[in-house]
Amino acid sequence: MTAESQTIKTYVGLDVSLSDTHICVLDQSGKRLFRGVVPSDPIVITETILAHATCCERVAVETGATTPWLWRELRRRGVPAICVDARHASKAQSMRRNKTDRNDAEGLAELMRIGWFKEANVRTPEAQYIKSMLSARYQLRLNRRDILNQMRGIVKTFGLFTGSTATRKFPEIVRKVVDEHPEVAPMLAPLLAVHDSMIEQIKYYEDQLKIIAKNDENARRIMTVPGVSYLVALGFMSAIDDPSRFSSSSKVGPYLGLAPRVRQSGETSWSAGIGHAPDPMVRSYLYQAATILLTKTATWSKLKACGFRIYKRAGFTRAAIAVARKLAIVMHSIWIDGTEFVHGKAKAA
Incomplete structure (x- = not known):
């Protein structure tokens, strides 16, 4: 490797999946220096970048489920990783005729080379912990609503209308229906058990979040x-x-x-x-x-x-x-x- 090649700036794009990661390396003129596929392991990815991307300026990683972990691991190993907004990157690469993992990696490297990208913030582990707990509670509440609607649909089907599920007394109304009409118990009893379990888990999340908020100034x-x-x-x-x-x-x-x-076009302007x-x-x-x-x-x-x-x-x-x-x-x-x-x-x- 010559001294001149060691001073050429390089730019890397990573298209990450759960198992494999496509890597593309471009130089400052846009010439492709390397293209390959490696396991989605931060150590292997780092070794590949160090071997094929000398004087690496920027490494693109799109936002995704595994991005926070991978971004932190690459940063910890000295890789200049940048988290790129996936929506922005998708719009920028929409002109490509074929959408493949190889082309996506090359497109991300090109965005790094020309500097036309929108960097996304990567949450700290503490913020990610709170976010995950809030999301889990939020999802449980959505599932609880589906369970309530399912129970309401069952009792309506058999002519046992119980009113809106918005009331807090609705589960008790369903229990009363089960007691008075044993024929619907095989359908409603499992749903009631799942609903009660969800209530307990939601309360557990809420108690933990209350403690976090109380201890945070x-x-x-x-x-x-x-x-x-x-x-x-x-x-x-x-x-x-x-x-x-x-x-x-x-x-x-x-x-x-x-x-x-x-939205503005010519003499027309409106709020969207x-x-x-x-x-x-x-x-x-x-x-x-x-x-x-x-x-x-x-x-x-x-x-x-x-x-x-x-x-x-x-x-x-x-x-x-x-x-x-x-x-x-x-x-x-x-x-x-x-x-x-x-x-x-x-x-x-």
Whole structure:
């Protein structure tokens, strides 16, 4: 290997799957220096990069389920890995005629070479732990709702209508139906058992999350915002992870998918509604917090007053979305400044 070849900058693209990883290495002029397939093992990937990509500038890894672990392992071994937003990379590579793992790896390397990529944040292990626990609870609640709807469908089929599943008394109503109509017990008893087990596991997750929020000073300060519970605070913190990566608190709203999109062509311009949410669960939490602030919170605040002004002008849904965006901004500011929420006093009419 000559001294000149050792100074040529190289760029690497990794298309990762559970078993194999396709690797492509390009030089600064776009010439392909290496293409191959290795096991999805950080040690093997690192050895391959060191062997074929001298003076490596950037290594692309798309966002995915295994990305946080792989990114951290590569970084720990000195590989300049960059986590690339998968949606952005997909749009950039959509012009390729054939979509294969080999072509995807080469496309990622090309994005690294020309510098046209959007870097995604990789959560810390602590934030990933909280995020995983919140996601597990969220999924259990969705499954519980499906179980309730299934039980309601069964009793309706046999003419035993029990009303909405939204009421907390619905499982007790179903138990009463089972006692009064033993013929439906073989269908409803297993579903009731699964429902009760889910309730226990959901409570376990909630107890663990309450302990985490209680021991976290930042979470306690964020929870001083009206309408913000421990779930909203922890979900928001796990989604943001590092508050300093936002130069302004006003950028948090668009990042969470709470800002309206603008479509403009010629002399026509219109709003296309809120955009894509990188974390739909957190966005739904913020929307619920805004709803509680507008409908349940009795104490006056500028947030509530602003929400009611929008409500009178544009309706409740848009008002709740606007308040959710403002909640995210306020929570980020509190996190950065180390302060707490101040309600203030309403001005005299």
